[in-house]
Amino acid sequence: MTKIIFIIAGLLFAGTTASAAYGPAGCGLGANLMEGKSGLMYNVFAATTNGTSGNQTFGMTSGTLGCDGEASVANSVTFIENNKFALSNDVSKGEGATLDAYLALINAPSANKLVLKANFAKIFAPENSAEQIQVMITELI
Amino acid sequence: MNILPVFLFLSLLLPIQAQSFTRNHATPYHATEPKWLALIRYQHKILSYESEVDSPQYFLHKQGKTNPWLEYIETKKQLTESQEIICEFPARAMLMHSLNEINKPDFSTCKKYLNFKNKLNLTAVSLIFSGYYINKPASAFGHTFFRLRSAEGQKKNNDLLDFGVDFNANVDTNNPLMYGVKGILGGFSSNFKLMPYYAKIREYNDMENRELWDYELNFTDKDLKFFVAHLFEMNRALYEYYYFTENCSYHVLNFINAIRPDWQTMAKLDKFVPPVQTIHALYNKPNVVKKIKYLPAQNKKFFKRYDSFNKKNKKFIKKIIKSENFESLNGLEPQLQNLMLDTLNDYYDYKYATALLDQKHAQHKSAAKRKYLLNVMRSKNNIQSQKLNFDSYYSQAPHNSHNTKRIKLGYLNNNHRDGVDFEMRFSFHDYMDRQIGFIPFSRSVLGRLKLKYFEHEKIKLDEFAIVNVDSLRPLHAIEKTFSWRFGLGIADNRVSKNQELNPYMNFSLGVSLRFGDFLVSSFIKTQQSYQTKFPRDYTASIGPELLLIFNNDFIAFSSEYARSLNFSPIKSYQTTINNKFRLHFSKNTSLYLSHEFISRQKHTYMAGTAINF
Numbered sequence: 078m079t080k081i082i083f084i085i086a087g088l089l090f091a092g093t094t095a096s097a098a099y100g101p102a103g104c105g106l107g108a109n110l111m112e113g114k115s116g117l118m119y120n121v122f123a124a125t126t127n128g129t130s131g132n133q134t135f136g137m138t139s140g141t142l143g144c145d146g147e148a149s150v151a152n153s154v155t156f157i158e159n160n161k162f163a164l165s166n167d168v169s170k171g172e173g174a175t176l177d178a179y180l181a182l183i184n185a186p187s188a189n190k191l192v193l194k195a196n197f198a199k200i201f202a203p204e205n206s207a208e209q210i211q212v213m214i215t216e217l218i
Numbered sequence: 219m220n221i222l223p224v225f226l227f228l229s230l231l232l233p234i235q236a237q238s239f240t241r242n243h244a245t246p247y248h249a250t251e252p253k254w255l256a257l258i259r260y261q262h263k264i265l266s267y268e269s270e271v272d273s274p275q276y277f278l279h280k281q282g283k284t285n286p287w288l289e290y291i292e293t294k295k296q297l298t299e300s301q302e303i304i305c306e307f308p309a310r311a312m313l314m315h316s317l318n319e320i321n322k323p324d325f326s327t328c329k330k331y332l333n334f335k336n337k338l339n340l341t342a343v344s345l346i347f348s349g350y351y352i353n354k355p356a357s358a359f360g361h362t363f364f365r366l367r368s369a370e371g372q373k374k375n376n377d378l379l380d381f382g383v384d385f386n387a388n389v390d391t392n393n394p395l396m397y398g399v400k401g402i403l404g405g406f407s408s409n410f411k412l413m414p415y416y417a418k419i420r421e422y423n424d425m426e427n428r429e430l431w432d433y434e435l436n437f438t439d440k441d442l443k444f445f446v447a448h449l450f451e452m453n454r455a456l457y458e459y460y461y462f463t464e465n466c467s468y469h470v471l472n473f474i475n476a477i478r479p480d481w482q483t484m485a486k487l488d489k490f491v492p493p494v495q496t497i498h499a500l501y502n503k504p505n506v507v508k509k510i511k512y513l514p515a516q517n518k519k520f521f522k523r524y525d526s527f528n529k530k531n532k533k534f535i536k537k538i539i540k541s542e543n544f545e546s547l548n549g550l551e552p553q554l555q556n557l558m559l560d561t562l563n564d565y566y567d568y569k570y571a572t573a574l575l576d577q578k579h580a581q582h583k584s585a586a587k588r589k590y591l592l593n594v595m596r597s598k599n600n601i602q603s604q605k606l607n608f609d610s611y612y613s614q615a616p617h618n619s620h621n622t623k624r625i626k627l628g629y630l631n632n633n634h635r636d637g638v639d640f641e642m643r644f645s646f647h648d649y650m651d652r653q654i655g656f657i658p659f660s661r662s663v664l665g666r667l668k669l670k671y672f673e674h675e676k677i678k679l680d681e682f683a684i685v686n687v688d689s690l691r692p693l694h695a696i697e698k699t700f701s702w703r704f705g706l707g708i709a710d711n712r713v714s715k716n717q718e719l720n721p722y723m724n725f726s727l728g729v730s731l732r733f734g735d736f737l738v739s740s741f742i743k744t745q746q747s748y749q750t751k752f753p754r755d756y757t758a759s760i761g762p763e764l765l766l767i768f769n770n771d772f773i774a775f776s777s778e779y780a781r782s783l784n785f786s787p788i789k790s791y792q793t794t795i796n797n798k799f800r801l802h803f804s805k806n807t808s809l810y811l812s813h814e815f816i817s818r819q820k821h822t823y824m825a826g827t828a829i830n831f
Contacts, residue, residue: 160378160416162574162589163424166563169593170603178378178416181370197597203583203590 153182157207165201168193180218183211188218248317249290252479257313257448259455259472260286270464270472272407273456278303294319305331308447334450338381340442342367342508343435345470346382346418347497347616349428349515350657352689357426358662359646360493360616362467365415365432377513380415383449385466385473387459401461408459408469410452424516424571431616432511433500435474445477462664467493471500481506488623492645494616494655501617510615514608516571517697520564522606523557524696535561536695544591556601563592565696619655620805621830622646628810628826630670637672639824649688649737649767650774650800650810651830659730659737659767661688666707678717683707690739690767692732701730701739711749712819722747726763739765743780759784759792774800792817806830 157164160175167173171194180186193200193214200213248254255262258277259270269276269283276282278296282289293310296303297320304311305328314320325331344365351357364383371379387406391397400406422428437445457469468491475484483499483506500506514522524535535558538544544562547555567574570585579585622645630637644665647656663686670680684707691699705724710717728741743763749755761782768775778796783789799811812824 156416159414159420159575162567162586163420165589165593166567166596169596171597172602174376174378177374178376181374181376181379186374194597198594201590201593203586 153179154207154211156182157210161207161210165197168200169197170194179214183215185215185218192217248319249287251317253313253317254290255286256472256476256479257309258282258286258289259476270457270469271455272458273454275454276451276456278307297323301327304328307451309444309451312444312447331447331450335446338366338446338449339369340366340446341369341372343437343442343445344511345433345435345474345497345500347431347433347493348418348422349430349616350660350662351426351428352657352660352662352687354426357428358687360467361422362470362493362496363418364470364473365418367434371415377419378414378416382413382415382418384411384413384418385409385469386411401459404458404460404464406459407456408466409456410449410469410473412449419513420575422515423513424567425575427515427517427568427571429515429518429611430513431497432513433497433617434508434511435500436505436508437477441477448473448476462490465491465493467491467496471496474500478506490623490645492622494619495622497616498619498621507617510612510617512608512611512615514606514611516564516568518608519606520561520568520696521694522608523561523564523604527557527561531558532695534558535565538562539565539696542588544595547595552599552601555595556599557604559592559596559599560603563589563596566592614654616655618805620647620652624651624828624830626810626826626828628824630672630822630824632672632822633820635672637670637675639826640669640671642667648686649690649769650776650798652771652802652805652808653769654771654805659688659690659692659732659769661686661703663687675715676717678710679708679719680712681707681709690730690737690765692730692737700727701741702727703741703743709747711751712816714751718749718751720747720749728763735768735770737765737767739767741765743782745782753787755787757784757786761791772802774798774802800828 156179160179163173163175164179167176168190171190176190176193177186180188180190196213196217200210200217205213254260255267260267261270266284267286271277271283274280274283277289279285279288279292282292293307294314297307297311297314301324304323305325308323308325308328308331311320311323311325315322344367346363346365348357348361348363350360363385365377366381366383368380371377385408387401387408389397389406391400396405419430422430452473457464459465468487471483471487471491474481481503483496483503487499488495524532527535531554534546538546538558539562547558550558566585566589570581570588573579573581573585574589576582624641624643626639626641626643628639630639643663644667646662646664648661648663649659653659663683666681666683666686668680668682669677671677683705686703686705686707688701688703690701690703692701693699703724703726705722708719708721711720722745724743724745726741726743728739730737730739741763743759743761745757745759747757749757759782761780763780764778766777776796776798778794780794782792782794784792793816795813795815797813800808801810802808806829808828810824810826810828812822814822814824
């Protein structure tokens with residue numbers, strides 16, 4: 078019996094890292110948007126709380142419903158950070174929903190996508206940050 | 219002292235008290251109206267009401283959580299007296315006005331609310347069902363949340379400009395056991411959260427390879443305004459989270475009920491709420507779902523492209539993936555190069571989704587470099603990408619799936635003894651059920667009770683499985699994944715005529731191959747059990763296990779063979795054979811035949827009806 082109590086106690090206080098396996102998804106349970114403090118979810122959070130980038134995304138917050146109106150400024154840099162590879166796919170093809178959404182966010186829906194396609198190697202050079210990608214795109218269109 | 223008479227006496231008094239209360243408080247007739255009750259999330263208890271919202275700031279009266287009358291009166295009073303309250307509770311103000319309790323609310327000074335409303339710019343609402351993710355316990359039963367179509371998204375027909383609203387628990391532990399216990403017993407608080415919808419696409423479609431089913435709701439303009447106002451109020455609401463009952467899907471559906479109580483979407487909902495049942499609850503109502511849309515998971519896109527190639531080109535793609543050298547793509551004619559590049563791009567997007575999205579991931583740099591090289595080549599190829607057609611997937615939509623509870627009742631024969639076979643499965647799906655809307659050849663069962671009764675004997679609990687999960691993932695030329703099975707429960711030892719329940723835990727690891735509607739799996743199976751009656755002992759066993767399944771959604775059969783070496787109490791061998799047959803008449807009714815054999819025991823035959831409900 079003592080053995081069983083020890084095993085249960087051990088499990089209760091284990092504090093393992095297994096929770097990472099649950100991740101931010103799931104049926105609510107296990108959704109921890111701050112988990113790992115990196116990647117997409119953290120970027121979303123950081124962008125909305127002025128945590129790192131100092132900018133707001135297009136009006137969302139992770140922890141609350143974001144009822145403050147100041148949060149409604151679209152942030153295309155955050156969009157690039159969180160959709161970088163989907164955006165790079167679309168730019169390389171010269172079409173796609175991610176590229177269309179980005180162009181809508183920077184208020185350039187009728188930009189020439191083929192110009193961006195032709196300059197793909199420069200725009201998405203591996204060392205380029207989201208801000209640099211943004212600058213290059215806006216200069217080209 | 220016998221407390222029953224006291225209890226009965228008090229029970230009789232309570233309704234009288236409630237009645238006298240309503241008379242004494244200017245008869246707030248609408249306080250028990252479905253619209254009011256749904257908005258404040260009141261649940262009708264035996265003799266009272268209680269709101270599911272747990273945060274005091276959601277209520278205007280200090281007894282508001284348990285008293286809809288007092289909350290109603292206080293709401294009306296404060297809305298009449300205070301513009302601030304109108305701004306903080308716009309949905310209540312709208313409702314009170316529609317019930318002719320207050321003048322038309324003026325929101326023109328409600329800066330926060332108007333900013334929120336303008337930010338969403340709502341034109342439509344969809345309920346999203348994200349598919350099953352069997353390798354993650356919390357996601358094994360699917361998930362539901364909202365997509366809020368913004369005016370910009372509507373104009374451009376682009377989901378990436380929309381918002382998502384999710385309901386989930388605020389997890390405060392890293393301990394998996396505490397996580398389970400708190401999740402089941404309501405130890406986590408939970409609330410609605412707003413985020414860009416692209417975050418949900420990246421999370422589900424890309425990182426977890428889960429498809430998204432989008433059910434657009436038939437809301438009117440008035441409903442949409444009410445939806446935004448109620449969502450604004452939900453910023454104050456915290457709930458206790460119950461994984462099986464008051465979970466994400468329950469609260470999301472309850473939100474819809476608050477907007478349109480006349481749809482009665484909660485009316486036939488069980489206490490146990492797997493997300494897919496909420497889809498059934500919506501879809502089965504006429505004129506509630508406007509249209510359905512499917513967003514394929516990232517791996518589905520890759521396999522769709524890959525499967526369209528001939529044998530030679532498949533071999534070529536495999537070679538490139540293995541070598542990670544893209545030079546050979548340069549020599550291809552543009553059309554084929556285009557197809558190859560798009561296929562490889564989809565492959566890296568699905569295979570390295572997490573690494574690509576997480577800059578700190580060990581494989582981030584190498585995955586990003588491969589993507590860059592491929593996309594540089596793609597940018598030089600001027601042929602338009604081939605559009606993928608997923609129309610055939612619509613027949614597999616979750617609303618077409620079977621109900622998740624199942625009862626089986628039939629005839630039983632063992633060693634010339636006649637009996638009754640009874641099984642109740644509380645949730646959810648196994649590979650003998652119709653597979654439409656579920657992961658093919660999978661089993662996710664929570665709570666399965668099996669009883670056996672033989673003439674002139676007592677009813678015996680044959681087995682209670684707490685959990686059975688089978689993740690049978692067939693090997694693919696590109697993807698080689700292990701299959702596994704896990705079971706935990708208690709089972710009768712079946713040797714003795716008396717009930718002897720022994721706890722067990724099984725785990726099998728192996729590989730599967732799929733040939734159309736057939737699946738063949740082979741495993742190494744381990745089992746641990748504890749014999750609770752004399753001679754009390756712990757038993758561990760290991761051995762091979764073979765499983766064959768056929769299921770074409772009309773006929774299903776499976777054959778299972780296991781041979782195990784028991785290490786204790788004495789070294790012995792045991793053979794187990796299980797054959798099952800099902801004939802499906804509809805998605806929820808079928809006939810079953812089964813045969814079971816365990817070494818040193820007699821054969822058991824069963825036949826009967828299985829009904830999902």
